[in-house]
Amino acid sequence: MSDASKEWPLWEVFVRGKGGLSHRHAGSVHAVDAKMALEHARDTYTRRMEGVSLWVLPSAQIVASDPGDAGALFEPAEDKVYRHPTFYKIPDGITHI
Amino acid sequence: MYTTDMTGKTKAEAVAEDPALIAAFEARVANDEFIEPKDWMPEAYRKTLVRQMSQHAHSEIVGMLPEGNWISRAPNLRRKAILLAKVQDEGGHGLYLYAAAETLGTSRDEMTEALLSGKAKYSTIFNYPTLTWADIGAIGWLVDGAAIMNQVPLQRTSYGPYARAMVRICKEESFHQRQGYEIMMHLAAGTPEQKRMAQDALNRWWWPSLMMFGPPDDKSPNTAQSMRWRIKRDTNDELRQKFVDITVPQAEAIGLTVPDPALKWNEERGAYDFGEVDWEEFAAVVRGEGPVTKERIQARQKAWDDGAWVRDAARVHAEKRAAAKLAAE
Amino acid sequence: MDAIATYALRLGDDSLILGQRLSEWCGHAPVIEVDLSLANVALDQIGQATHFLNLAGELEGKGRDGDALAFRRDVMDFTNCLLVEQPNGDFAQTIARQLLFSHYQELLFTALTGSKNATIAAIAAKAVKETSYHATLASDWVIRLGDGTNESKSRMIAGLDWMWRFADELFVMDDIDAAAMTAGVGVDKAALRAAWDARIDAVLAEATLSRPAPRRATTGGRNGRHSEHLGHLLSDMQFLQRAYPGATW
Numbered sequence: 001m002s003d004a005s006k007e008w009p010l011w012e013v014f015v016r017g018k019g020g021l022s023h024r025h026a027g028s029v030h031a032v033d034a035k036m037a038l039e040h041a042r043d044t045y046t047r048r049m050e051g052v053s054l055w056v057l058p059s060a061q062i063v064a065s066d067p068g069d070a071g072a073l074f075e076p077a078e079d080k081v082y083r084h085p086t087f088y089k090i091p092d093g094i095t096h097i
Numbered sequence: 098m099y100t101t102d103m104t105g106k107t108k109a110e111a112v113a114e115d116p117a118l119i120a121a122f123e124a125r126v127a128n129d130e131f132i133e134p135k136d137w138m139p140e141a142y143r144k145t146l147v148r149q150m151s152q153h154a155h156s157e158i159v160g161m162l163p164e165g166n167w168i169s170r171a172p173n174l175r176r177k178a179i180l181l182a183k184v185q186d187e188g189g190h191g192l193y194l195y196a197a198a199e200t201l202g203t204s205r206d207e208m209t210e211a212l213l214s215g216k217a218k219y220s221t222i223f224n225y226p227t228l229t230w231a232d233i234g235a236i237g238w239l240v241d242g243a244a245i246m247n248q249v250p251l252q253r254t255s256y257g258p259y260a261r262a263m264v265r266i267c268k269e270e271s272f273h274q275r276q277g278y279e280i281m282m283h284l285a286a287g288t289p290e291q292k293r294m295a296q297d298a299l300n301r302w303w304w305p306s307l308m309m310f311g312p313p314d315d316k317s318p319n320t321a322q323s324m325r326w327r328i329k330r331d332t333n334d335e336l337r338q339k340f341v342d343i344t345v346p347q348a349e350a351i352g353l354t355v356p357d358p359a360l361k362w363n364e365e366r367g368a369y370d371f372g373e374v375d376w377e378e379f380a381a382v383v384r385g386e387g388p389v390t391k392e393r394i395q396a397r398q399k400a401w402d403d404g405a406w407v408r409d410a411a412r413v414h415a416e417k418r419a420a421a422k423l424a425a426e
Numbered sequence: 427m428d429a430i431a432t433y434a435l436r437l438g439d440d441s442l443i444l445g446q447r448l449s450e451w452c453g454h455a456p457v458i459e460v461d462l463s464l465a466n467v468a469l470d471q472i473g474q475a476t477h478f479l480n481l482a483g484e485l486e487g488k489g490r491d492g493d494a495l496a497f498r499r500d501v502m503d504f505t506n507c508l509l510v511e512q513p514n515g516d517f518a519q520t521i522a523r524q525l526l527f528s529h530y531q532e533l534l535f536t537a538l539t540g541s542k543n544a545t546i547a548a549i550a551a552k553a554v555k556e557t558s559y560h561a562t563l564a565s566d567w568v569i570r571l572g573d574g575t576n577e578s579k580s581r582m583i584a585g586l587d588w589m590w591r592f593a594d595e596l597f598v599m600d601d602i603d604a605a606a607m608t609a610g611v612g613v614d615k616a617a618l619r620a621a622w623d624a625r626i627d628a629v630l631a632e633a634t635l636s637r638p639a640p641r642r643a644t645t646g647g648r649n650g651r652h653s654e655h656l657g658h659l660l661s662d663m664q665f666l667q668r669a670y671p672g673a674t675w
Contacts, residue, residue, distance in 0.1 A: 032415035161453035404456025410574025
């Protein structure tokens, strides 16, 4: 049977597609340490010039919000339309605003 | 990317689950929303997905072997580089799919062991041998062609990590089918020996390719549930028909003959009528009685066993380094 | 072939044979990630081989291209070093070969970026980035295996022991090398040895491994005197071109 303590840990890989963009989640690799995780991320996720920079972090280190709390966390923002520029009526002819 | 629907004999077991949760889940899926790893999901959905994604991943990894068989013998430098890149892609795709399945709590090692023990299945197509260079063309053209038909709809599958893996895979695979057809084109237009090689490969790979879409709809009892869950988006027979309709003209265009005497254009249906797949053969290959099933599993087992000391060494090295770093602090 | 064409041919043959060897791993590596890494290295080598062999064919001027050179020469006409044709063995043996060769290749290509032959300089400029990664990858694995388990250490020692006799050949300067250097096309390979030694020693030290004992060098590859392994590699690689003469693919 597989021994979970022997399996290489899982790392999440984030790739910056080009300068100016933020890093975006690309997938995962197994690796024994950060150095190997970067090598595996490079060899797995940038074979087609997909990136100019990589982040890796142990999957176990990610803290995620609970889907059960989604209502409490995200729905209160729904009625705060005044945070969006289209909420405001500016007369025609007024520019640079 | 290669999926074969091998459901039909597995039944999702009934577990007592909150009907309200199930109803909410079904509504989300029906609404084409994505399900994410931490979301509540019915146990049967989780199990079906793990099975489907791991089968899919295994198919990629085992699928490296028949084509890998010709990397060392590719006929020129360009073909060698293309083939190596393609087989490498398949390894990458297996990796993406294992990772997607791992989000549901099954480790890659567990999945690997299920493959090696024969508990887990993979696409039947890879249990056929690659005998000549033309087989590399036929696999790219037919097998990848069939796979693309299976996988394009899966980019919209309900499970988020699976759908995202499929998007990446589909993007990367776009060259796979083309390179295969290009090989066949060259052979069909080449010397008589080359043309014979191409026709022979088509003869051998045609029917196994049709089997890749899985059993006929009336013998695929889980199809309805899988379609409702959006982990399958078209029926097996629909996709098979589509594949035949697209592929036959491609064969004709390069002067090759599809090995099916019953093949005939049906004006009324606007589609090809074609002969019956040998479902007995399909069932036998699913059972593990394919021509080279033993060789495929033996190769995977050998890679796994031979690699054990490497995996151990890297892990032990990292533990030593971590301990040394801790001691130094 | 004149000295400059032969010089390009040697560079191409090294990359070709190593790429062929590494591609044998595809589908069989210890984990999928490593499978992808090895295939990337192999693809880089095959790319370099294509460039260098095409150049050798052009310089020769007899209408042979890279494919003709790769697929229709016999053992005695191959000019790769003996190191790259050595069998993969276990993963440690493959990594030992990669360590010795990648550091050499990185140093060589770095020097060749200054070649007066613009094509060689351009190929080297691209390839030096590739080989720099290969050298890092190989070094990291030697360190992991050398300083891993008892088993991995003994396998790493055995792998290095197998490959060590072929290291000296990398730095041999013969008439072809001298002529290429005089023309400003080639570089002084012997002068790369000190930097190579320092790099290898540093990796071995970190891997808690000793440098293998000095031994009589086995050479001859540059002049077509190969090991038995190359013939088998070629019979595999060249099968289709030999079985179907004149066909295009």
